[in-house]
Amino acid sequence: MTSMLFDRRSLLRAGAAGLALASLPKQAGAQGLSGTVRVWTFLGADGQSPREVVLxxxxxxxxxxxxxxxxxxxxxxxQELEVKFVAASAQNRAPDVIWMRDTFLDLVQQRGALANLDDLLSAEFKAKALPDLYPVFVEKSVFSTKRTSLPLWPSPAQxxxxxxxxxxxLGLDAPPLTWEKFIPVAGKLTKGDRLGFGLPTNDNSVSAFIxxxxxxxxxxxxxxxxxxxxxGPEAKEAANVVRQLVANGALSPTLLNxxxxxxxxxxxxxxxxxxxxxxxxxxxxxxxxxxxxxKDLAVSAWPAFGTxxxxxxxxxxxxxxxxxxSANPAAATAFVESLFTEEASLEWAKTAGLVPDRRSVLRNPYFATPAASDIHAFTALLSAPGVMTFPQRMPNITKIFPVMNTALQELIGTKESVDAILGRAKSTLGW
Incomplete structure (x- = not known):
């Protein structure tokens, strides 16, 4: 009887030890990650821009x-990151980590190219980091309960x-914040070889018209x-703003590309x-x-129409x-989380002058110094009453910006009617 009890206890102890040993590789794997993490980003590994230095x-x-x-x-x-990523995913050669613009999130996630981060992020990150990010950016990345990405560098992008x-x-501290007052000021700022206002008209990742x-x-x-x-009337009014800026010399008809x-x-x-x-x-x-x-560079919101x-x-x-x-989701997740540590957020702010992703970092003494004054200007814009985002789902996203930029070029460089230019843009978009 004693022998049987001993054997049974020995087996139980051995089984428990086996279970403990079986759990070790998983725990060790969390701490001792290995393999390769391929990252697609627009930043260069050896670049010297402030963001590349921080990365x-x-x-x-x-x-x-x-x-x-x-x-x-x-x-x-x-300009090609998202479309190339979708193609690479379909061909099973996608990188582990992808940087995307928010306007492409719906397109990429519809192709099934993104993992659900809620299945990958650590419990600690979900408990501490995620609630510390700016909600307006975080919420936009969730599609029908699927968290597709994490927003980086919260800011009014353009x-x-x-x-x-x-x-x-002109006796002004900042640009006027209504188009009615902004237009004449922009014209007066044109002086000699200096133009009052400059717009990217051939950059297919943005649209000054929008x-x-x-x-x-x-x-x-x-x-x-x-x-x-x-x-519509809003688009026509925006087009008239462009025409007035050309007429008073603020925008140059020669800068069309x-x-x-x-x-x-x-x-x-x-x-x-x-x-x-x-x-x-x-x-x-x-x-x-x-x-x-x-030292004379400053940032402003965009002027408004009416009230x-x-x-x-x-x-x-x-x-x-x-x-x-991803061939290495555990390591890829750990790397993504490393982009959002408090230490990383402070570095993005100190070196690159960016609003920190982690809001709690703003309590750091650095943000009470004159060196952080620019960041305070951006955080003020983030809490402004006119703050807005692009819709979560934007149709024809690969066409919208180039089509509206073509319309912008025609508004600046031709005398064609506003109705004809906007009508052609609408037809091209198929709306």
Missing amino acids: REIIKRFKAAHPGVDVRIEAQPF AIFYRKDALAE NIMSGFGPSIFDAATGQFNVT AMGDDIQDQFASGRFAMVQAFAPRFQQYKQIAAGYSG NPPAVLLGPYWTVGISAK
Whole structure:
């Protein structure tokens, strides 16, 4: 009897020990990740822009914590990231981590190319980091309970950058915040070789025309379809704004093929007093300033129409997701989470001048210093009454921006009627 009891207890102990041993690899795997994580982003592995510098530091810290993981940055042209990713996913050659613009989220997730992050993110991240991110950005990434991505660098993506020294010539501290007052000021800022206003007219990742329309508020987008009325009264009023800016010399009919990079480089040389620019590049604009002092660079919301509040359009902005076909989802998830640590958020702010993703980081003493004044300007815009996002589902997203940019070029460079130009845009979109 004693022998049988001993044997049974021995078997139970051995079984328990076996279960414990069986659980060790899983626990060790969480801490001792290995393999390769391929990352598609528009940032270069060896680039020198502030955001690239921060990304390298994050990767360095991640590799120190996970020496068995090789993080490979495979930079892609930002205009092609999402479409290339969808194709790569269909061909089973997708990277593990993908950076996407929010306007492409619906297109990518409809193709089944993204993993559900709620199945991958750690319990600690869900409990501490996720609630610490800006809700307006986080909620947009959830489609029918599926969390497709995490928003990076919360900001009013396409804002107006302006030179305080140029505005001071007219006795102004900042651009007027209604189009009725903005238009004549922009015209007066044209002086010698300097133009009052610069817009990217050939950058298919943005549309200055839609930014102008945002001065009417979120009602410009149909709640059910995500479309806007291309030939409606709001679009016609936006078109008339463009024509008035051309007529008073604020916009040049010769600048019809300007990309965002073209605007940035020319603004640095003193070519413009105000421009439409990508908010996360604010520090880069400051650093390359040559035709003016970088200390004079400031940011503004977009002017409004009538009694509407100044417009702050949150998008296109960047988000980060994981491929549904990732070969290494555990390591990929750990890397994505490393982009959103408090330490990373503070680095994005200090080095790149970006609003930190983690709101709690704003309590850091750094944000009470003069060096953080620009970040406070952006956080103020994020809480402004005119803040809005693109609809979660936007149809024809690969066509909308190029079609509306063509219309913008025609409005600036031709005398064709507004009705004809907008009618052609609507027909091209098939709306």
